[in-house]
Amino acid sequence: VYILAVETSCDETSVSIVRDGQEILANVVSSQIETHQRFGGVVPEVASRKHVESITWILAEALEKAGLRPDQLSAVAVTQGPGLVGSLLVGMVAAKAFACAMELPLIGVHHIAGHIYANQLVHQLKYPLMALVVSGGHTELVFVESEGRFRIIGQTRDDAAGEAYDKVARALKLPYPGGPHIDRLAHEATEAVTLPRAWLEPDSYDFSFSGLKSAVLAVLNQAGMKGIALEPSAVARGFQDSVIDVLVEKSLRAVEAFGAKQLLLAGGVAANKGLRARLEARCAEAGVPLLAPPLSLCTDNAAMIAAAAFLKYRRGQFAPFDMKAEPLLKLEAWSV
Numbered sequence: 475v476y477i478l479a480v481e482t483s484c485d486e487t488s489v490s491i492v493r494d495g496q497e498i499l500a501n502v503v504s505s506q507i508e509t510h511q512r513f514g515g516v517v518p519e520v521a522s523r524k525h526v527e528s529i530t531w532i533l534a535e536a537l538e539k540a541g542l543r544p545d546q547l548s549a550v551a552v553t554q555g556p557g558l559v560g561s562l563l564v565g566m567v568a569a570k571a572f573a574c575a576m577e578l579p580l581i582g583v584h585h586i587a588g589h590i591y592a593n594q595l596v597h598q599l600k601y602p603l604m605a606l607v608v609s610g611g612h613t614e615l616v617f618v619e620s621e622g623r624f625r626i627i628g629q630t631r632d633d634a635a636g637e638a639y640d641k642v643a644r645a646l647k648l649p650y651p652g653g654p655h656i657d658r659l660a661h662e663a664t665e666a667v668t669l670p671r672a673w674l675e676p677d678s679y680d681f682s683f684s685g686l687k688s689a690v691l692a693v694l695n696q697a698g699m700k701g702i703a704l705e706p707s708a709v710a711r712g713f714q715d716s717v718i719d720v721l722v723e724k725s726l727r728a729v730e731a732f733g734a735k736q737l738l739l740a741g742g743v744a745a746n747k748g749l750r751a752r753l754e755a756r757c758a759e760a761g762v763p764l765l766a767p768p769l770s771l772c773t774d775n776a777a778m779i780a781a782a783a784f785l786k787y788r789r790g791q792f793a794p795f796d797m798k799a800e801p802l803l804k805l806e807a808w809s810v
């Protein structure tokens with residue numbers, strides 16, 4: 475089974491071809507980071523326009539890299555949501571046009587299911603499992619009882635982890651996206667600023683990062699007013715330590731409470747070296763297998779969309795050609 479997938483939910487234009495939900499034949503990703511960097515974040519209208527400009531040649535390049543003719547494909551998958559509506563629409567229209575012209579069935583995919591199933595491209599999944607999803611727009615603990623059946627047991631009440639990284643990076647005058655820069659600074663740090671941890675209620679799996687972000691801004695302001703030179707690396711380290719402490723402890727508590735056989739890491743912030751190292755150590759201690767995608771499959775790509783689409787393909791769950799882009803699509807509703 476060869477699935478061609480299209481992903482345009484945010485600022486990456488990507489087309490991939492994956493065999494049997496596991497083997498990547500082509501994964502072409504075109505990032506718009508340079509375009510958006512001077513604005514300090516993604517500008518939706520600019521993102522849509524860029525997707526329009528690049529989707530056709532990226533689709534052609536993916537087919538060429540995979541060495542396949544369109545008539546050898548089994549289905550066309552596309553990210554249905556969540557994401558920026560203008561960006562989603564470009565991928566949706568491109569996927570429908572291609573599927574229609576080639577007479578292929580269409581599959582709509584939830585973007586976060588894609589991030590989770592990126593792990594299937596490199597690992598053997600065992601259910602039930604717990605997934606920690608940490609991305610630019612989401613921070614969730616997702617219990618996956620069996621293949622493709624999702625239950626969100628905890629989520630952020632305000633900012634997503636990636637969003638907090640990007641906002642703190644901005645305050646430290648680092649380029650967009652800030653996650654990788656904070657990660658690097660935190661590693662170079664010789665000291666750490668003390669910052670709060672948002673544990674919330676003792677039994678809660680929810681997260682909160684806006685208080686931490688405000689605390690960072692307050693520390694920077696106070697240092698500025700007193701004329702104290704604060705090492706950016708000490709701020710980065712203090713911030714990263716706080717984020718990691720909460721993510722790691724809640725994830726391990728969830729794994730135990732739900733009897734999960736594996737802990738999966740997913741989403742752009744899963745590329746964070748500090749988070750990966752701490753999770754590896756704690757999972758080894760607890761005897762829980764930790765699965766994470768390689769860095770290139772943590773951030774947005776269409777290979778993960780093809781991997782998730784395979785679940786629906788096997789069940790014959792195809793989408794109608796009047797499928798709509800859903801900027802607020804719910805993960806649980808997408809369950810097989």
Ligand code: ATP
Nearest residue numbers: 609610611612636651653654657742743745746774
């Ligand atoms: P969503 O998937 O929720 O719709 P998105 O697709 O914009 O959001 P991703 O592409 O999954 O998000 O991840 C991008 C985020 O990951 C950015 O906020 C970026 O700063 C963050 N990120 C990338 N690398 C790292 C890193 N090494 N450490 C921390 N954060 C990182």
Ligand code: MG
Nearest residue numbers: 484485486774
């Ligand atoms: Mg992105």
Ligand code: FE
Nearest residue numbers: 609742773774
């Ligand atoms: Fe994403």
